[in-house]
Amino acid sequence: MAPVLEFPLNVGQIDDVQELKKSQKTKIPNRFVRDLSERPMLPITALPFSSSIPVIDLAKLMKGNKEEFHYEILKLSASCEEWGFFQVINHEINLDLLDKIEKVATEFFMLPVEEKQKYPMAPGTVQGYGQAFVFSEDQKLDWCNMFALGLVPHSIRNPKLWPTNPPMFSDTVETYSTEIRKLCKHLLQFIALSLGLNGNVFEEMFGESVQAIRMNYYPACPRPDLVLGLSPHSDGSALTVLQQGKGNAVGLQILKNNTWVPIQPVPNALVINIGDTVEVLTNGRYKSSEHRAVTHKQKDRLSIVTFYAPSYDIEIGPMPEMVDERSPSKYRRYNHGEYSRHYVTNKLQGKKTLDFAKIAPETV
Numbered sequence: 253m254a255p256v257l258e259f260p261l262n263v264g265q266i267d268d269v270q271e272l273k274k275s276q277k278t279k280i281p282n283r284f285v286r287d288l289s290e291r292p293m294l295p296i297t298a299l300p301f302s303s304s305i306p307v308i309d310l311a312k313l314m315k316g317n318k319e320e321f322h323y324e325i326l327k328l329s330a331s332c333e334e335w336g337f338f339q340v341i342n343h344e345i346n347l348d349l350l351d352k353i354e355k356v357a358t359e360f361f362m363l364p365v366e367e368k369q370k371y372p373m374a375p376g377t378v379q380g381y382g383q384a385f386v387f388s389e390d391q392k393l394d395w396c397n398m399f400a401l402g403l404v405p406h407s408i409r410n411p412k413l414w415p416t417n418p419p420m421f422s423d424t425v426e427t428y429s430t431e432i433r434k435l436c437k438h439l440l441q442f443i444a445l446s447l448g449l450n451g452n453v454f455e456e457m458f459g460e461s462v463q464a465i466r467m468n469y470y471p472a473c474p475r476p477d478l479v480l481g482l483s484p485h486s487d488g489s490a491l492t493v494l495q496q497g498k499g500n501a502v503g504l505q506i507l508k509n510n511t512w513v514p515i516q517p518v519p520n521a522l523v524i525n526i527g528d529t530v531e532v533l534t535n536g537r538y539k540s541s542e543h544r545a546v547t548h549k550q551k552d553r554l555s556i557v558t559f560y561a562p563s564y565d566i567e568i569g570p571m572p573e574m575v576d577e578r579s580p581s582k583y584r585r586y587n588h589g590e591y592s593r594h595y596v597t598n599k600l601q602g603k604k605t606l607d608f609a610k611i612a613p614e615t616v
């Protein structure tokens with residue numbers, strides 16, 4: 253998962269934000285203070301349109317009657333076209349398992365910093381504990397501690413980065429990820445059907461899909477108006493599954509019609525978003541949405557994020573069924589591994605990373 257850049261990177265001092273919080277200083281270090289244009293406007297009061305992303309009932313897709321299935325598929329296709337995001341309920345993942353992954357993730361982040369730093373995320377890489385996507389010493393930092401692991405295929409695993417503490421951490425990640433993988437496969441089937449395609453089209457194309465997990469911990473911040481939890485970006489995956497910590501602050505926001513819309517968590521639901529890869533495959537009919545995370549003055553927040561993407565060796569481009577005279581190809585063909593490398597070796601900057609794939613970047 254983590255192609256290392258070939259030159260030594262000088263990323264400067266990256267403060268651990270949980271340690272900053274513990275120090276109880278009210279002044280935010282300059283590297284975290286965003287330029288005016290990037291600062292979150294908090295709180296968002298009135299939105300010009302409905303601010304809740306659609307909720308898809310997986311049970312209706314898996315075992316609903318004909319009408320329920322049809323209605324839910326239409327809702328799915330509208331969610332993917334209009335939002336690039338939805339929440340899924342009745343996802344068949346044991347709720348205890350969701351609690352358990354949250355528990356071990358929180359326990360990990362609560363460990364002393366020296367213990368967490370035994371699994372360091374080296375500059376320019378995306379696995380381990382630290383802050384990903386930092387490439388220079390003048391780049392602004394996110395108010396977030398991350399811990400990330402590559403999972404599938406096994407060749408992307410780095411066993412040295414798998415924590416032995418908390419003791420149940422690694423087993424829980426394995427069980428959780430197996431279940432999330434099944435969910436991704438089901439969702440991609442229904443996404444294919446919602447496009448009028450054969451349900452197996454993605455599965456057959458993807459080979460052994462790449463899967464990675466990232467846990468993001470956003471401690472409360474004395475000045476949430478000055479910082480960002482996570483910089484605006486779209487995901488490079490095909491599909492992303494995001495679990496928000498129970499009872500945490502609201503923090504995820506989606507850019508829709510030039511407005512940052514907060515995502516209100518639905519109990520026991522998982523948030524799903526379309527990644528850049530599905531945008532390319534569908535020739536832009538389903539688009540990845542730009543999103544970011546903001547922080548909260550009193551509350552910490554945890555998110556557990558799974559990225560599911562095609563095997564690195566496959567070639568990607570708009571599917572022939574998605575291209576015709578009225579919708580000519582907007583994206584070129586490229587090797588997915590190359591895109592992944594491009595994605596993880598550039599800072600997060602909205603949807604700019606996807607210019608890599610666009611035939612005429614300014615027009616899509």
Ligand SMILES: O=C(O)CCC(=O)C(=O)O
Nearest residue numbers: 466468503504545555557
């Ligand atoms: O924490 C969140 O809600 C957003 C996380 C996210 O977008 C990511 O990890 O790619």
Ligand SMILES: [Fe+2]
Nearest residue numbers: 485486487543
């Ligand atoms: Fe994301």
